Amino acid sequence: MSMKAALEKIEPVFGNSFTLRSFDESDDCNHPNWHFHPEYEIVYISKGKGKRHIGDHISYFESGDLIFLGPNLPHFGFTEEVFEAHTEIVVQMKEDFLGSEFLKKPEMQAIKQLFQRSRQGLSFSGPVKDRVGEQLKAMLKQDSFERLLTLLHILQEMAEAKDYEMLNASGFALEVNTQDQDRIEAIYHYVQYNFKDEVNLDEAARLANMTVPAFCRYFKKLTRKTFSQFVNEFRIAHACRLLGDDSMTIAAVSFESGFNNLSHFNRQFKQITNLSPRAYRKNIRKVVS
Numbered sequence: 251m252s253m254k255a256a257l258e259k260i261e262p263v264f265g266n267s268f269t270l271r272s273f274d275e276s277d278d279c280n281h282p283n284w285h286f287h288p289e290y291e292i293v294y295i296s297k298g299k300g301k302r303h304i305g306d307h308i309s310y311f312e313s314g315d316l317i318f319l320g321p322n323l324p325h326f327g328f329t330e331e332v333f334e335a336h337t338e339i340v341v342q343m344k345e346d347f348l349g350s351e352f353l354k355k356p357e358m359q360a361i362k363q364l365f366q367r368s369r370q371g372l373s374f375s376g377p378v379k380d381r382v383g384e385q386l387k388a389m390l391k392q393d394s395f396e397r398l399l400t401l402l403h404i405l406q407e408m409a410e411a412k413d414y415e416m417l418n419a420s421g422f423a424l425e426v427n428t429q430d431q432d433r434i435e436a437i438y439h440y441v442q443y444n445f446k447d448e449v450n451l452d453e454a455a456r457l458a459n460m461t462v463p464a465f466c467r468y469f470k471k472l473t474r475k476t477f478s479q480f481v482n483e484f485r486i487a488h489a490c491r492l493l494g495d496d497s498m499t500i501a502a503v504s505f506e507s508g509f510n511n512l513s514h515f516n517r518q519f520k521q522i523t524n525l526s527p528r529a530y531r532k533n534i535r536k537v538v539s
Contacts, residue, residue: 298334320369371417
């Protein structure tokens with residue numbers, strides 16, 4: 251069943267200029283759906299492994315996550331992909347949440363640059379992730395004035411942090427419209443539910459209601475990669491998570507990720523991550539872009 255892709259309308263609670271929400275593993279109200287919104291978004295996930303899909307970027311995270319997304323970057327919700335008990339906190343704000351001149355103030359220059367970088371999608375790691383996570387948890391118990399001060403501290407800390415990865419998802423935000431959303435979501439779900447078996451180009455084109463040549467051109471224009479590249483990246487992202495389980499052989503990981511040929515798997519893995527599966531297992535990286 252295909253879910254409708256949606257422009258999410260976010261209204262701050264009365265007396266606040268931004269929204270703050272918390273979810274835990276028992277919540278069923280935050281199931282992933284393909285959505286976008288004009289607000290900037292901070293997402294913190296306290297622990298556990300999961301998958302992030304932002305624009306045309308797909309990757310797994312290992313020990314919780316802290317990301318900052320710019321406006322209109324289509325993404326799936328993260329909660330359902332997390333594999334351990336966890337807390338998720340989401341903050342959403344418009345660029346002018348403190349007034350249209352806010353980012354022009356000299357004291358805000360670092361935060362202004364952070365906002366610009368976030369249009370690519372940012373993933374934070376290291377000590378800053380834990381420090382920001384603790385501050386976000388504290389915000390849940392603060393009054394509205396204290397929350398605002400804490401949010402400014404968090405933005406400044408993220409702006410000064412060196413431990414972050416650019417997710418390079420910005421190209422996707424430029425061509426967002428409802429028809430593209432619907433098509434990409436249908437294709438995403440097709441790949442998501444079939445990547446361990448056969449993923450068929452003809453079926454993907456049919457879901458997009460296009461001929462195969464038209465679909466290939468359309469998909470390349472929208473995502474800047476071929477459909478087979480997209481499928482391979484999806485499979486390799488899954489393999490990255492499986493490689494964290496030392497009890498699985500490389501061959502078993504290859505098979506479980508939809509590759510029937512081990513040498514083809516090794517070649518694709520090296521091409522996408524710049525490491526062999528064996529080297530990756532030794533040095534599990536948090537982001538595969």
